[in-house]
Amino acid sequence: MVKDKDSVVRSFHFVYIVTFIVGNIIQSSDESEFAVDMSNCGLTQVPKGLPTKTEVLDMSQNYISELHLSDISLLSGLKVLRLSHNRIQCLDISIFKFNQDLEYLDLSHNRLQKLSCHPITSLKHLDLSFNDFDALPLCKEFGNLMQLNFLGLSATKLQQLDLLPIAHLHLNYILLDLEGYYVKENEAESLQILNTKTLHLVFHPNNLFSVQVNISVNSLGCLQLTNIKLNNYNCQVFIKFLSELTRGPTLLNFTLNHVETTWKCLVRIFQFLWPRPVEYLNIYNLTIVESIGKEDFTYSETALKALKMEHITNRVFLFSQTALYRVFSEMNIMMLTISDTPFIHMLCPETTSTFKFLNFTQNVLTDSIFQKCSTLVRLETLILRKNELKDLYKVGLMTKDMTSLETLDVSWNSLAYDRHNRNCTWVGSIVVLNLSSNILTDSVFSCLPPRVKVLDLHNNKIRNIPTDVTSLEALQELNVGFNSLAHLPGCGSFSSLSVLAIDDNVISNPSAHFFQSCQKIRSIKAGNNPFQCTCELREFIQSIGQVSSEVVEGWPDSYQCDAPESYKGTLLKDFHVSPLSCNTALLIVTIGVTGLVFAVTVTILCIYFDLPWYLRMVCQWTQTRRRARNINLDELQRTFQFHAFISYSEHDSAWVKNELVPCLEKEDIRICLHERNFVPGKSIVENIINCIEKSYKYIFVLSPNFVQSEWCHYELYFAHHHLFHEGSNNLILILLEPIPQNSIPCKYHKLRALMTKRTYLEWPKEKSKRGLFWANIRAAFNVNLTLITENDVKT
Secondary structure (H helix, E strand, O other): OHHHHHHHHHHHHHHHHHHHHHHHHHHHHHHOOOEEEOOOOOOOOOOOOOOOOOOEEEOOOOOOOOOOHHHHOOOOOOOEEEOOOOOOOEEEHHHHOOOOOOOEEEOOOOOOOEEEOOOOOOOOEEEOOOOOOOOOOOOHHHHHOOOOOEEEEEOOOOOOOOOHHHOOOOEEEEEEEOOOOOOOOOOOOEEEEOOEEEEEEEOOOOOOOOOOOEEEEOOOOEEEEEEEEOOOOOHHHHHHHHHHHOOOOOOOEEEEEEEEEEHHHHHHHHHHHOOOOOOEEEEEEEEEEOOOOOOOOOOOOOOOOEEEEEEEEEOOOOOOHHHHHHHHHOOOOOEEEEEOOOOOOOOOOOOOOOOOEEEOOOOOOOOOOOOOOOOOOOOOEEEOOOOOOOEHHHHHHHOOOOOOOOEEEOOOOOOEOOOOOOOOOOOOOOOEEEOOOOOOOHHHHHOOOOOOOEEEOOOOOOOOOOOOOOOOOOOOEEEOOOOOOOOOOOOOOOOOOOEEEOOOOOOOOOOOOHHHHOOOOOEEEOOOOOEEOOHHHHHHHHHHHOOOOOOEOOOOOOOEEEEOHHHOOOEHHHOOOOHHHHOHHHHHHHHHHHHHHHHHHHHHHHHHHOHHHHHHHHHHHHHHHHHHHHOOHHHHOOOOOEEEEEEOOHHHHHHHHHHHHHHHHOOOOOEEOHHHHOOOOOOHHHHHHHHHHHEEEEEEEEOHHHHHOHHHHHHHHHHHHHHHHHOOOOEEEEEOOOOOHHHOOOOOHHHHHHHHHOOOEEOOOOHHHHHHHHHHHHHOOOOOOOOOOHHHHHO
16 A cells, blocks of 8 residues: 555646646747757656647657657657657657658657668758667668758668668768777678768777778768777787778768877877878877887978867876976977867977977966977967966067967966066067067057057956157057956057057046047957946947947947946936036026026016015015014103104105004004194194104105204104114105215215105005005004093003
């Protein structure tokens, strides 16, 4: 019961996983144009419910052991099917009969032993390599694959006519897996391959090479051998194996991958290939074992043009450096590449060398390389990337006798230059120089080849490009990206500059005059700088907008504001600021003009609406109200019989009696007038003084007539004298008509003083203003003041 329960649980988990995977695949297939990726999902069978429009299906790296017709019959549009690294043991090709568009079928790295044939005429790529076939799994139906370009096969035994069914096909690539190939010692097999351009043979990775099959290929252009393990004893077996394969005159490219060999055997292989028609020899992942000693090598005439060796591991720790390096330095070929190796040096050729191209990338070469070397006069390209070079001066000195050198790459070293110690010496032929990813500073510009056209200085420590650079007039392309430059360089020192890369520096406010000084520029890359989006940047943005979008590389996505914070992340093309806020003179003029217009407008409005008069009257009303509130009523309850005494000229009596008095008395304000309140029998002066003393306020109606009245002046004099004596502020001046200052006689100095020091109320001619005038008058009186009557005085 426990086992049954466990099986049910496992089945449930499997169904859940498959359902989840299929659901995700169906969703992703819509997003990736009918491509379904189910690789490395732990599948044991092809899931159901795949989208019927699937064109690319990847189920590699799973545990599928069987394929059925129903699994993929509904996928009529299937073009690519990857089933590598599964557990399929047998396959009936007829299950693909409904997949008429299938072009790519990968069944490599399975456990196939049997394969039943059925023509799939649309196939272009068929990989059956790394399976468990005893013989090559080919039948006559394979001859119908007229579109086939790639064919991968596996076999443990070979017969000469195994490939006869496809002899008439013109294949581009045949991969033949011989990892399990085995033949008894005294037996020999042969295989004839009639037509293919590239043949790739893979042997067992751990066994010494022992294959003695005789393989002949017509019109072979490229030969690739993988997993070659050699020593001094089986080296000849390998060379014999190569004899037939390298016989044809069309073999131009020969590649060895994952090779373990002795130094002696490697030299023998070189010597064997030297007179062969091979032009390009590539050796990848080479391991040298046992020992390294001096080996004789005959550099006869050779068709070899290029030798490339990448990723060399040397398991020999004590050896003669000369024995190793001399074999390579004396090669009479044009191109030599030795990269990703522990080589610490390379010898200078003893005689004039044929090298035109040398590539020693990712070694441990030092500044002593090729010093005082005068035999590399034909060398055109030298690459020393990722080494241990430190002194730029010595690099320049190294090139002194390389009279044909045009391209030099010394990037990814630790190069520096101290200008104070010495002047640099370079061969004059260098036109392309790569000094990127070093520790060079501004001084590098005084140590450069005079005719350099393409200069790469990116990823250094340059802060400034000196303005006095005079030796780079031929420079056309300059890359100073990933440095610490704060400004765009002008083209005064680089009159021929057409391409500039200055991205990823610290440029915040680039010069707007760059495009004016660099008329020949056809490409600039200045993105990913911390641009300060201020007024200074407007002109630069406008300059970029005036050139073609093809000239400014990365525009607009790589050009963003870094500051201020409010604009951070904003594209420069979207940064806008008004010209007014950026032009101080224009701003001042605009503010001045605006202020002037405003002042003129206000002045006109004030004149038109008599605004000053209104303001003055409101101010007077406010002051009067404040004073009235601050007066203590108890102090006023003394001998006052009138709220106000009015002094006026007889010529103004009509206005006083018809306008002023009725308006005040309507507000219960008791008025003292001389014609009705003067006591008969008393002198005029006594009456004036008596009325002034009995009145709370003193109103004087001023006009030219008032000035001419001597009695009015007496009244004013006594009232002012009384106010001065009492210390109060109850004098009210009403200007009925304007009084010119020069019209007041000098003897009326009191009136002159009052007109100068005291504010007065003007009688407005316009009726609309009179309401405010009367409000000011009423505000001066405290109507709650209790007055005594004449009877009260007598009693």
